[in-house]
Amino acid sequence: MEREHITLKDIAKVAGVSTATASLALAGDPRVNIKTKRNVEEVARRLKYVPNEIGRSLRAKKAETIALIFPNTPHNAFTHPYFVQLLEGITEILVQNGFHLLLSTSPTETDEAASYDLILKNRRADGIILWPASIKDSNILRIVESGYPVVYLGRWHHDDVLTVERDDFGGAYLATEHLLKAGRKRILHVTGPQSFQVSIDRLEGYKRALQDYKVLFEPQLVVEADYTMESGYEAITRAEQAAISYDSVFAGNDRMAIGAMKALQTLGRSIPGDVAVVGYDNIEMATMTHPTLTTIEQPMDVIGRIAAEKLIHKLTNKGTAEGIEDKQSVVPAKLVIRESCGGK
C-alpha cells in the first residue's frame, strides 16, 4: 500500500542520463538530442512518471492554483442558489488553463482576515476570487487593496481593483420596463432589506425605468421585505391592508415573487390578468409555479468565467478572452419571459 513515488531521479537513472537532462527532455527543450528525448519519454511513460507539483511549485514560486474564498455566514444563504453556477464558470476556465481550485470558507467572521492572508502568504494559491459577505467588511478591504492578485465579485470603490459584478440596476430596469411596456403603470416593488447594496441597486433600477417611461414614482408602492417567500406573502397582505392599488408586482427576488403570487391568488386576483408579476434570479422554482414566473436571470457562470479569466490573465499575462484587460466588468442581466406577465 505504501507505494513509492517515482521521481525524476528514477527516470534519469533508468534512462541513463542526469536529472537535468531528463527534466529538459520532458519539458521538450530543443537543446536535447531527439534520441535521448525519445528514450526519456519512453521511460517516463513506462514507469508512469507523474511530476510532483509541490516540488515544481517550490521551485517556480507559484502554485498554479487560485482560491475561491467565501464567508460561510448564515445570511449568505440567499446567494446560495448561484453558488454552483459560479463554481461551474470558474472551474471551466481553470481547467482550460491547467489551474487548480482551492476552496476556502472562513469559519467565523473574525477569522476571515487571517484566512485571507494565509492563503496568499503561505503560497498555497497564486491569487484569489473573493465572494463578498456583506457590503462593508474591513477585512476584505485590507486584502483587496493590498495589491495581491484578487478579483472581487462586486463593486469596489477603487479603480485599481479587479472586479466582476452583476448588474442589479440594469436587471431591475429590465424587469420594470417589461411591465411598463405591457401597459402596467402602478408597479408595486417588493424590495429586500435596504441595508443590502443589492436591494438598493434594484430599487434604483426600478426608479430609473419609471422615470424614463414618465411614470411618477410613488414611495408607497415600495414595500420592504426580507427575501423570504413568507415576507413576500406578507408584503402583499400589508399593501392590501393599506389599500394601495397596483396592477403589477416587481419583487426583488423570486422567492418573494412566489410568496406574492400565493398571496394574490389567496385574495382572488388573477395572474397576470389582474396583477402581473416579475421576479428576480431565475431560480429553478420559477419554472414550476403556476403561472410560471417571468424573471431576471443573472448568469453567474459567466461571472465565474470572467473572474477566473481576469485573474489568470493578471497572473500569467495570457489573455484568453476579450475584455479581460478591463479592470472592472459588469455582467448584464437577462429578462426571462414566462407566463406571469401575460404577453409572450
Place this chain on the structure above:
Amino acid sequence: MEREHITLKDIAKVAGVSTATASLALAGDPRVNIKTKRNVEEVARRLKYVPNEIGRSLRAKKAETIALIFPNTPHNAFTHPYFVQLLEGITEILVQNGFHLLLSTSPTETDEAASYDLILKNRRADGIILWPASIKDSNILRIVESGYPVVYLGRWHHDDVLTVERDDFGGAYLATEHLLKAGRKRILHVTGPQSFQVSIDRLEGYKRALQDYKVLFEPQLVVEADYTMESGYEAITRAEQAAISYDSVFAGNDRMAIGAMKALQTLGRSIPGDVAVVGYDNIEMATMTHPTLTTIEQPMDVIGRIAAEKLIHKLTNKGTAEGIEDKQSVVPAKLVIRESCGGK
C-alpha cells in the same frame, strides 16, 4: 507590488539564530530556550511571517489537502441541489482539522482517469473524496481499488473501500410506510430511470414496505419517469389514461412529485384528500408548493462531514468522531412531514 516574502531565513537572521532554531522555536519544541523562543516569536510576529506551506509540504511529503472530485457530466445535474450541502459538511470538518479543499472537475468523461491519477500522484492532495458519476465507471474502479486514500460517496462492492452512502432504500421505505400508516393502500410509485441505482434502490424500499405491511405489490402501480417535473406530470397522465386507480403517489424525487401534483390538480383531484403525495429530496421548492410537500430528506451535509472525517482519520489516525473506524457508513434518510399527505 512585488512584495518579497519573508522566509524562515529572514526570521533567523533578524533574531540572530539559525534557521533550525527558528523552526524549532516556532514549532514550540521544548528543547529551545524559552527566551530564544520568545525572541523568535517576537520577530516572526513583527515581520508578519507566514510559513510557506509549499516548502513544508515538500519536506513533509503531504499537502494537508484533500480533493473533492466530481465529474461534470450533464446528467449529473439532478444531484446538484445537494452539492452545496455536501460541500458545507466537508469544509466544516476540513477547517476544523486544518486541511484544505481542492475542488476538481473532470472536464470530460474520458479525461477522468487521468484527472484522478494526477491529483494523487502529483501530490497536490493527500486523499480524495469521490462523487460518482454513474453506476459503473471503469476509471473510478481503478482509483478506488488502488489502495489510495479515497472515500467513495456511494456503494462499493469491495469491503476494503471507504464509503459513505445515503440510504435510498430506507428513505423509500419511510415514504411508503408513511402513506401506508395513513391508510393508503394503492400507492402509485413514480420512479426515475431504472438504469440508475438510486431508482432501483428506492423501488426496492417501496416494495419492502408494502410487503411488511401486507399490501400486495402491483407492477402496474409503478410508472417510470426521468426525474424531471414534466415527466412527473406525464406519469400521472399516463396512469390516468390506463385507468389505473390509486389513492396516493410516491415520487422518486420532489421534481416529479411537483409535476404529479400539478397533473392531479389539473384533473380536479384534491391533495391530500383524494390523493396523498410524497416526494424525495426535500428541495427548497417542497416548502413552497400548495399544499406543501411531504418528502424525504437526505442530510448531505452529514454525508460530507462523515466522508471528510473518515478520510482525515485514515490520513492522520486522528479520529474526530465515533463510528469513523467503520469502513462503510450509511446515512439514514429522514421523513419530513408537510401537508401533501394530510395528518400532521
Place this chain on the structure above:
DNA sequence: ATGAAAGCGCTAACAG
C-alpha cells in the same frame, strides 16, 4: 548535447 551543482523554504538528524 549533456552533466554538475545550486537552491526554492522548510524540517530533522546529528553534533557540539
Place this chain on the structure above:
DNA sequence: CTGTTAGCGCTTTCAT
C-alpha cells in the same frame, strides 16, 4: 540548548 548539514523533487544556469 543551538548550529551544521542534508535533503524533500524540481528546474536552471553554467561548464564541459
